[in-house]
Amino acid sequence: MSGVMAADMSPVLIVGATSDIGLALAHEYAKRGAALILAARQPDRLQADLLDLQTRYGVSARSVDLDLLDPDSRTRFLDGLTVVPGTVISVAGLLGEQERSQGDAALAEAVMTTNYVAPVLILSAVANRMQEKGAGTIIGVSSVAGDRGRASNYLYGSAKAGFSAFLSGLRARMRAHGIHVLTVKPGFVDTRMTSGMKLPPVLTASPAQVAREIVRAHLGRRSVIYTLGRWRWIMLPIRLLPEPLFMRLKF
Amino acid sequence: MMLSGWGNYPRVDCTVTRPRDVAELMGAIGRNPTLIARGAGRSYGDAALNRAATLVTTRLNRIAAFDPASGVVSCEAGTTLDELIEVFLPRGWFPWVTPGTRFVTVGGAIASDVHGKNHHLDGTFGRHLLSIDLALADGSVVRCSDNENPDLFAATQGGMGLTGVILRATFRLRPVETDLVVQHTTRTRDLAQTFSALEDASDATYSVAWIDCLARGANLGRGVVYRGEHAALGDLPPAREGRAYEDAPRRSRTLPLSPPSFALNRYSMGALNAAYYGRAKAGRNLVSYQTFFYPLDALLHWNRIYGRQGFVQHQCVLPLVSCDEALRELLTMIAARGTGSFLAVLKLCGEAARGPLSFPMRGYTLALDFQANAGNFSLLTELDEVVAAHGGRFYLAKDARGGARLLRDGYPRLEEFSRTRDRYDPRRRFRSVQSERLGL
Numbered sequence: 001m002s003g004v005m006a007a008d009m010s011p012v013l014i015v016g017a018t019s020d021i022g023l024a025l026a027h028e029y030a031k032r033g034a035a036l037i038l039a040a041r042q043p044d045r046l047q048a049d050l051l052d053l054q055t056r057y058g059v060s061a062r063s064v065d066l067d068l069l070d071p072d073s074r075t076r077f078l079d080g081l082t083v084v085p086g087t088v089i090s091v092a093g094l095l096g097e098q099e100r101s102q103g104d105a106a107l108a109e110a111v112m113t114t115n116y117v118a119p120v121l122i123l124s125a126v127a128n129r130m131q132e133k134g135a136g137t138i139i140g141v142s143s144v145a146g147d148r149g150r151a152s153n154y155l156y157g158s159a160k161a162g163f164s165a166f167l168s169g170l171r172a173r174m175r176a177h178g179i180h181v182l183t184v185k186p187g188f189v190d191t192r193m194t195s196g197m198k199l200p201p202v203l204t205a206s207p208a209q210v211a212r213e214i215v216r217a218h219l220g221r222r223s224v225i226y227t228l229g230r231w232r233w234i235m236l237p238i239r240l241l242p243e244p245l246f247m248r249l250k251f
Numbered sequence: 252m253m254l255s256g257w258g259n260y261p262r263v264d265c266t267v268t269r270p271r272d273v274a275e276l277m278g279a280i281g282r283n284p285t286l287i288a289r290g291a292g293r294s295y296g297d298a299a300l301n302r303a304a305t306l307v308t309t310r311l312n313r314i315a316a317f318d319p320a321s322g323v324v325s326c327e328a329g330t331t332l333d334e335l336i337e338v339f340l341p342r343g344w345f346p347w348v349t350p351g352t353r354f355v356t357v358g359g360a361i362a363s364d365v366h367g368k369n370h371h372l373d374g375t376f377g378r379h380l381l382s383i384d385l386a387l388a389d390g391s392v393v394r395c396s397d398n399e400n401p402d403l404f405a406a407t408q409g410g411m412g413l414t415g416v417i418l419r420a421t422f423r424l425r426p427v428e429t430d431l432v433v434q435h436t437t438r439t440r441d442l443a444q445t446f447s448a449l450e451d452a453s454d455a456t457y458s459v460a461w462i463d464c465l466a467r468g469a470n471l472g473r474g475v476v477y478r479g480e481h482a483a484l485g486d487l488p489p490a491r492e493g494r495a496y497e498d499a500p501r502r503s504r505t506l507p508l509s510p511p512s513f514a515l516n517r518y519s520m521g522a523l524n525a526a527y528y529g530r531a532k533a534g535r536n537l538v539s540y541q542t543f544f545y546p547l548d549a550l551l552h553w554n555r556i557y558g559r560q561g562f563v564q565h566q567c568v569l570p571l572v573s574c575d576e577a578l579r580e581l582l583t584m585i586a587a588r589g590t591g592s593f594l595a596v597l598k599l600c601g602e603a604a605r606g607p608l609s610f611p612m613r614g615y616t617l618a619l620d621f622q623a624n625a626g627n628f629s630l631l632t633e634l635d636e637v638v639a640a641h642g643g644r645f646y647l648a649k650d651a652r653g654g655a656r657l658l659r660d661g662y663p664r665l666e667e668f669s670r671t672r673d674r675y676d677p678r679r680r681f682r683s684v685q686s687e688r689l690g691l
């Protein structure tokens with residue numbers, strides 16, 4: 001199992017590596033011998049983590065600059081990406097505050113760009129290169145929030161819904177090229193994004209848990225996973241509920 | 252949230268933050284008028300508790316550098332010995348000094364200047380420490396070593412977090428050829444035999460005695476003495492040839508939360524003690540490093556067997572001149588009451604370290620657990636008097652109930668420690684429930 005990634009020397013590219021889930025993924029892949037490219041804005045913040053990953057696991061790890069909100073930065077990033085990664089993971093996201101983003105177009109746009117526009121553009125570009133090479137794995141971290149638009153976070157949710165739909169279409173297209181596309185739908189995760197929120201422990205995963213489940217799904221070539229797994233069964237009725245009923249729900 | 256040390260006594264309502272990196276930690280230091288650092292919470296009492304701000308450092312666990320030629324490692328202070336062993340034992344390196352659990356942080360190991368079964372030869376954790384980066388009360392960060400800020404460097408070793416927050420540390424690891432330990436077990440019939448077995452073992456790298464503290468009369472102080480050496484390549488059993496470092500099975504079993512309160516009376520404890528004493532196989536054995544160094548880690552959260560009220564550990568060290576008499580007195584009192592734990596550890600210590608509040612000194616250290624209740628507390632107060640009368644001292648990392656006088660009597664360099672704090676933290680921003688209780 002560890003051989004899968006160690007044998008393939010192409011690196012794992014993580015977009016949004018400063019996130020708690022992104023960092024946990026970096027450890028999980030490095031543990032299996034994978035080289036890492038960590039993309040983030042102000043990548044110097046990752047210096048201590050890079051040294052840690054290198055000394056702990058003896059892998060090569062570097063960081064690159066990428067601000068998803070800045071089209072020039074995205075272009076520079078893609079131009080600078082000279083190797084085709086073996087695996088690309090998009091884990092960046094922006095929750096925003098629903099109430100603020102309702103009236104603040106700039107914030108609304110940032111939420112849409114961070115969760116949908118930019119990840120789609122970047123994964124598309126990498127997918128094309130993988131297609132040429134005929135190998136690769138593409139992992140998108142979406143959210144259960146994308147399964148149905150709720151009053152409390154529908155802007156974020158709609159962008160995640162778009163991202164999930166993108167990943168599903170990409171999967172269908174890439175199938176013939178042997179490229180695996182994995183959609184990850186976390187429920188609650190105990191991270192910076194949710195710090196200060198009261199989360200029910202039985203429905204809340206740790207970043208390390210999410211990372212382990214992602215790697216397992218990668219190796220098992222799964223298409224869509226929920227983390228924790230029980231979120232699949234929570235979301236099923238929520239997805240099926242008729243709209244007249246759903247719109248009355250207060251959550 | 253309600254927080255406590257390993258003994259679950261006392262439980263105190265503390266505001267807890269868990270910074271994810273040094274920048275966040277520095278922010279928290281700046282924001283809070285008083286605070287204390289907390290590592291893995293393996294100290295027994297109230298040393299790592301501050302009601303207003305307890306800063307948990309376990310997410311500061313990045314390893315910054317390792318030199319495979321010298322075994323020198325640099326890491327953030329929240330890195331645990333468990334993590335270091337996982338990373339470096341397969342490369343042939345082990346901590347120079349380790350306490351009886353590997354789930355402690357480097358910061359906690361420095362702040363308590365911990366000792367292991369090799370103290371008589373290799374000293375405390377601080378002996379192998381080259382430098383630290385310390386965040387001070389004025390918001391600055393200073394490098395401390397033998398050459399830079401040597402007063403702070405010394406005071407922080409054993410300083411229980413009261414000089415500042417350790418951010419990073421650089422220290423030596425010990426080269427080992429395998430992950431096994433050659434263990435020699437000797438059974439003793441009384442205290443005199445236990446002493447002489449430990450003193451005979453003083454050329455062994457590791458030595459420790461387990462004492463049956465319920466044995467009385469002629470059997471007082473009987474026990475089992477363990478000696479250990481890191482196994483060399485040539486000691487590997489045939490089945491392990493060519494595999495010096497095995498991936499040992501890792502996680503341990505966990506005790507359920509709040510089990511039905513155990514009946515820890517003299518009969519059940521006596522049965523436990525007898526079982527241990529009867530089980531120890533005399534002679535030479537090849538054992539895993541976990542079995543040798545961390546027998547208790549096999550059962551995560553074993554501290555829960557003491558139930559809700561929690562427990563305290565009494566650990567003292569007695570100077571060589573008076574230890575025979577003092578230990579006899581202590582063991583007699585403990586045996587008479589019969590409420591002590593099955594875990595009574597006796598160890599011969601070497602030279603005292605440079606830290607003014609560092610615990611070990613030349614002599615014998617005795618440690619055992621007691622359920623936290625009024626009856627035991629009155630016994631413990633009596634034990635304290637015996638320790639004080641014989642020029643001994645108690646260990647701050649285990650303490651939950653000692654008093655200011657006991658501290659003054661036991662630590663003659665207390666003044667020096669206070670002067671260093673006057674210089675760097677005159678307003679005593681770094682403080683814990685323990686330091687307030689002890690007037691430290």
Ligand SMILES: Cc1cc2nc3c(=O)[nH]c(=O)nc-3n(C[C@H](O)[C@H](O)[C@H](O)COP(=O)(O)OP(=O)(O)OC[C@H]3O[C@@H](n4cnc5c(N)ncnc54)[C@H](O)[C@@H]3O)c2cc1C
Binds near residue numbers: 291293308354362
């Ligand atoms: C089963 C068991 C066996 C043990 N055996 C031994 C033994 O053999 N020898 C021995 O010496 N000890 C032993 N101990 C005690 C233990 O080694 C010490 O209490 C150690 O300090 C615990 O480390 P920690 O990371 O859990 O620190 P905590 O318990 O969280 O904190 C302990 C002290 O260190 C300070 N501290 C923690 N991190 C920092 C930091 N970054 N900067 C500044 N101060 C900090 C805290 O303020 C506090 O005063 C044992 C404990 C257990 C539970």
Ligand SMILES: NC(=O)c1ccc[n+]([C@@H]2O[C@H](COP(=O)([O-])OP(=O)(O)OC[C@H]3O[C@@H](n4cnc5c(N)ncnc54)[C@H](OP(=O)(O)O)[C@@H]3O)[C@@H](O)[C@H]2O)c1
Binds near residue numbers: 016041093141
């Ligand atoms: N936490 C949950 O409960 C939960 C639930 C479902 C889904 N998710 C998803 O999980 C993923 C990881 O989130 P998290 O919980 O770990 O939260 P997080 O720590 O807030 O992670 C968000 C990440 O996105 C990055 N990012 C945001 N805007 C960016 C930009 N303009 N350019 C580059 N990077 C940018 C952040 O980088 P900076 O450090 O630069 O801000 C950070 O690394 C997200 O996609 C999130 O939507 C989380």
